[in-house]
Amino acid sequence: MSKMKPVVWPQVVLLGDSITQFAFQANGWGSEIANKLAGKCDVVNRGLSGYNSRWAKILLPRLFPSGGPGNNNNNNIVAVTVFFGANDCALEDKNPRQHVPLPEYSENLKDIVRHLASVGVSADKVILISPPPLHEPAWEKECRLKGSPLNRLNPVTGQYAQACVQAAGQCGAEILDLWTLMQKDGQDYSVYLSDGLHLSDEGNQFVSRHVWRLLESRVATLPFTLPYWGDVDPQNPKSTLLCDP
Template structure:
């Protein structure tokens, strides 16, 4: 049975630049929107350079508690900026690990209060330190430091923290730092040492879909469980289209 546009569920992608860029060609957000096209609205709320502290100030505006139609799903994808070194040019964005966990708890608590049914905490991906240095030197030349502004193992601590908060709060999680490293040449998943390449975007998409396709989730997030927005073209009564497309009106 088809639904009307107003009935479509909403998926909101909330995060930093890795989310902001997710609607690029072959991006994980664009792929998700394509998968659920005409079934759910995938809404991009990515903010390049943001950390979890700044994200907490956006919650009331982006996810109002009094909303009559809260999102069915929200992905929360922060940590890459929080994990930056404050003494290597990332002082403004860095968030200490304990505060990072507290901020994630605040975000989850607010989303639950706003009646979001499903929340996925996505951890920052691994860091290719060599590629990050090369990219920094290409951008800033001699002004680039000799050490990367982010480090692989340090980011791993933030990934573990995100997964820990997910377990603690009873929400879903996707530990990209661990998952991407299951492939020996995981560096191919990054295009500048930090952001996702084509392969990385598709790997995130595939792993996220695995979570959404879990048959135990209630309400279901499986693609096949969502009705089409309005009937398919071959189901329309062409002799009386109003009957199919405006069923609530008298014909």
């Protein structure tokens, strides 16, 4: 008896910090994307709360190993979002643990894209996402509750967002500049944030909408991985369910 071929779903991988880790919460931007792709593609959450681009770069070979026996999953990846910066931009004198200097942050992003390319995920499959704007009054309140002073500033976050945009252009990745988009035309961007830093429900909807706009062309031709229920032969379901698409 021949060995049955396993079912392998394509993957969209979400790599980032807490804004990505929380993306699978109720109404999260990642869960919205996963819902749109149900049956066609797995959406894999690799959000790591509190992480910066330095730590992500170190960890990358473990998350996306090079090819070899048992390590060929990278071939199934259709897109990767890379969403760091909200921790990197922490002020060095107030939060040295998470702070990453601006030049290093830029190089880390480019190194992440290069590593992905080296393991079979080309730059055109990568979407870099800039940190969103920081609403200082709300975030300062959160900091004070934890006994610390305000440790991030929106203009500094903007410098990191601009570095993210430049890095994407230099390495051929797609870019989603949340810092600019959320402040476009002087709109009240605080509605997009739950605590001044992390996303509110409205912010999650905003991110989901813009990520989907960039993802849609990459996943538009993906078929359903398994047959539609109405196409299953009820008299002989094996003939439908065990055949290769």
